[in-house]
Amino acid sequence: MECRLCPRKCGADRENGNIGVCGVAGLKIARAGLHFGEEPCISGKRGSGTIFFSGCSLKCIFCQNTPISREGFGKEITTDRLCEIILQLQDKGAHNINLVTPTHFSDKIGEALKRVKSRLYIPVVYNCGGYEDIDSLKSLSGLVDIYLPDFKYHSGELAKKYSGAENYPEIVKKAIYEMFFQVGRPTFDNEGMMTKGVIIRHMILPGCRHDSMAVLDDIREIFSPDDILISLLRQYTPCYKALQIKELSRRLTTFEYNSVTDYAASLGFNGFTQQKESATLEMTPKWDLSGV
Ligand code: SF4
Numbered sequence: 001m002e003c004r005l006c007p008r009k010c011g012a013d014r015e016n017g018n019i020g021v022c023g024v025a026g027l028k029i030a031r032a033g034l035h036f037g038e039e040p041c042i043s044g045k046r047g048s049g050t051i052f053f054s055g056c057s058l059k060c061i062f063c064q065n066t067p068i069s070r071e072g073f074g075k076e077i078t079t080d081r082l083c084e085i086i087l088q089l090q091d092k093g094a095h096n097i098n099l100v101t102p103t104h105f106s107d108k109i110g111e112a113l114k115r116v117k118s119r120l121y122i123p124v125v126y127n128c129g130g131y132e133d134i135d136s137l138k139s140l141s142g143l144v145d146i147y148l149p150d151f152k153y154h155s156g157e158l159a160k161k162y163s164g165a166e167n168y169p170e171i172v173k174k175a176i177y178e179m180f181f182q183v184g185r186p187t188f189d190n191e192g193m194m195t196k197g198v199i200i201r202h203m204i205l206p207g208c209r210h211d212s213m214a215v216l217d218d219i220r221e222i223f224s225p226d227d228i229l230i231s232l233l234r235q236y237t238p239c240y241k242a243l244q245i246k247e248l249s250r251r252l253t254t255f256e257y258n259s260v261t262d263y264a265a266s267l268g269f270n271g272f273t274q275q276k277e278s279a280t281l282e283m284t285p286k287w288d289l290s291g292v
Contacts, residue, residue, distance in 0.1 A: 005136050006057040006103050007171050022104035024055030028074040030067075032085045032291030034094055039231055039272045041194040042096065042125060042148070049094025049122070051085060052285065053101045058129045059164035060152075062205070062242035067287050069101065075292045082112040085291065090122055095193050096146065098125040106136040113143040123195055130200075131168055132175035137182070147179035147198045154214035162205070162248075169218070176200060177222055186229055199271065203233035204260050207247045212260045220267045230271035232261055 002011035003020050012020030019025050034047030042048050054074030056063070067073040077085075086097050097120070102109050113124060123145035130149040151172050153159040159168035179198050186197030200219060204212045212232075219230070234257045242248035254276065261273050 004133070005106050006133050007131055007165075007167065008057050009133075020104070022055045022057040023070060023072060024104060026076045027079065027082065027105055027108045028054040028076050029292055030054050030074040030287050031285055031289065032089065034089070034092060035098065035285065038098065039199060041188060041192060042098065042146070044095040044191065044193050046093045046095055048096055048098040048125070049086075049089030049092065050098040050100055051089070053099070053105055055104055056101050056129070057104050058131050061162055061240060061245065062236065062238070062248055063240055064237065064284050066240050073287050075289050077292065079108050079112050082108065083116050086112060086116050087119060088291075090120060094122060096123040096125050098127055100127045101129065102126060103128050103132055103136070106140060110139050110143060113140075117143065130172040130175055131165055132171065134174060134178055137175060137178045141182045145183060145196050146194055147176075147183060148201065149176055149179060149198070150201050150203070151176065151215050151219060152202070154211050154218055158208065158211055173218060173222060176219075180223065180227060185227055197229065198227075199229045199231050201231045201233060203236055204252055204257055205236055205248065206250050206252050206256065209256045209259050213263045216260070216264050216267055216269070220269075225268035225270060230264055230269045232257075232264060232271070232273050234274045234276065
């Protein structure tokens with residue numbers, strides 16, 4: 001069967017072992033465990049039960065997770081094993097199940113979530129790049145509680161240059177609208193942990209603060225500030241192919257970051273900002289198949 005799970009719609013016959021543009025055929029993960037690097041309402045005190053999927057349908061030249069996103073690191077597992085991992089993370093005390101880079105496995109994930117639904121009492125977080133197929137998202141309706149998409153670019157030119165996806169801006173806008181349609185405005189439990197809603201993440205890139213502001217304008221055109229939360233990331237660290245590109249080979253300046261956070265506040269958005277110290281690769285998990 002031809003795969004059309006993501007906007008690439010490359011048609012790879014993954015069931016028969018053919019690898020798609022996303023770099024994988026079968027269900028593959030690199031790590032599963034409690035993770036503390038997300039927004040406070042996701043990580044909490046006990047950690048987010050995070051499952052890192054191998055492969056990616058975007059081709060970001062600054063990716064910090066290259067071993068799993070581009071080089072195929074990970075172990076193939078069955079959908080049964082994915083169900084076990086989800087329930088094991090819940091047993092370990094995770095605040096939620098956090099599916100990282102899930103897009104190209106949305107069919108298998110949907111199947112697993114349906115199977116564990118009656119035993120799962122913590123929220124499911126869909127932590128994705130925002131480059132999503134609407135039908136794949138619709139298939140997850142009622143199974144995902146919190147959407148945590150990136151909104152990376154306003155400009156198609158930048159999206160093409162840095163992530164190999166010129167149509168990213170038009171795709172992400174439709175995708176986040178569908179996400180909001182499914183889960184609604186943010187809700188929290190009495191510990192301040194998120195139970196439903198959408199957090200839109202945006203990482204500001206060096207030299208791109210005007211594009212970041214245009215991203216915020218795009219979001220404001222679709223949503224009122226109470227509809228969603230915004231998480232503005234300053235963690236950009238030059239790595240991978242970005243090291244060879246002059247404009248991407250430096251960190252973000254405080255001026256660049258503050259100008260974007262100030263602009264978000266002027267539009268009335270609420271959400272999360274990051275400390276300067278977060279611009280390090282130390283937060284990147286070890287890819288060691290733990291929990292797999
Ligand atoms: S999920 Fe992978 S195989 Fe399927 S359409 Fe997208 S890139 Fe191609």
